[in-house]
Amino acid sequence: MNPLLSLPPVSAYSSGVGSSSSSASSPSGSQTSSQYRSATPAAESHNAGKKVGGLDEAQLKELTELKARDREVRAHEAAHQATGGQHAGAMSLTYQRGPDGAQYAVGGEVSIDMSSVDGNPQATIEKMRAVRAAAMAPAEPSSQDRAVAAQAMQVMLQAQSELSLERPTLAGQQARDTYQDIAAFGPEPASGMDGFLSISV
Template sequence: MDLTSISAYSTVTAAYARPASPPLSGAEEAKTPGSDDLRQDDTRRADSKTAPGPTRADGTPLAPEEVQLLEQLKQTDRAVRQHEMAHQIAGGAYTGGASYEYETGPDGKRYAVAGEVPIDYGPVRGDPQATIEKMQTVIAAALAPADPSPKDLQIAAQARQYLLEAKLEAAQQQGIMARARGDGESDEPSSPEDAAATAPPQQAA
């Protein structure tokens, strides 16, 4: 049984890096936190809880570049899951459960950025007709996503090769069976006259 994983869909995403804090001026460095600073910090924290839009795991709002990265991760996650689901639906019993690679977004959540689905694409030994049906399903599964990966295309090509071989084997078997039927029919008499002519002579009593 030939078992491999198809898809390995991947999308390049920018690595998440928390933006560095701006450098402090000399006056700001010398300034010590007082009651005004504490009140401002409390106000910022309260505002962050009610501020719309995505936030980090600690509840603080994301910077614009972080929001952009988060949207990219969400789109990739949806695309990866749809891609693998297409393989599974089309492959039926010949595919297994999907596995994913994840990247943690700026919001602290994990998003799928790559995935794969195991598929049994080996021929059915001794049964070319079953192999033909199986390979047709495997090809459909490999090419089911709207954007097949290079590995998807490779599996589809291998399945096509097995399909052609199975069709050839099935044709050969049918030819052998047809010849066997023809030989059997030629051995049988086609009419009573032929039967009388081919019958051994009877001895007189």
């Protein structure tokens, strides 16, 4: 199982924490945490005295954005997990503490099994269809999700190629079996002359 389907932390919320090599960023802001704070010094000083629930306006804005991000991450990863079914692993989330002290999900991933089914191209094709559907399940698939979908398609095409090589052999055997049934060929011929039938007129 490899952690291939992921929605990594948004840098604006995660103090610049980057994604791993198996993760790719989803559509989001690209400012670092320090850049995010330095972008609003005037607002912070202007509203320093305005408190709501112990939080100033800038903190309330950050909290609102963290809550929205949390919902987005959970929905994204849940879509992968639900569609992937038996091929998907557990959801793994990355959290950040908000100004209210609570933990909010800012990134996540779902492992998915990309291995082919040994000796069974048809089963591999069906499995890769499920994997591809899982990768593209979120409303806004990330670049990593699209890469996983492309990889699943490659495995599926390979399996289809293997299956096409097997089918002529299977079809030929089935044709021979059918012909033998019709012509009464087999271990016990219908007449004493191999390959011929007795016909009464």
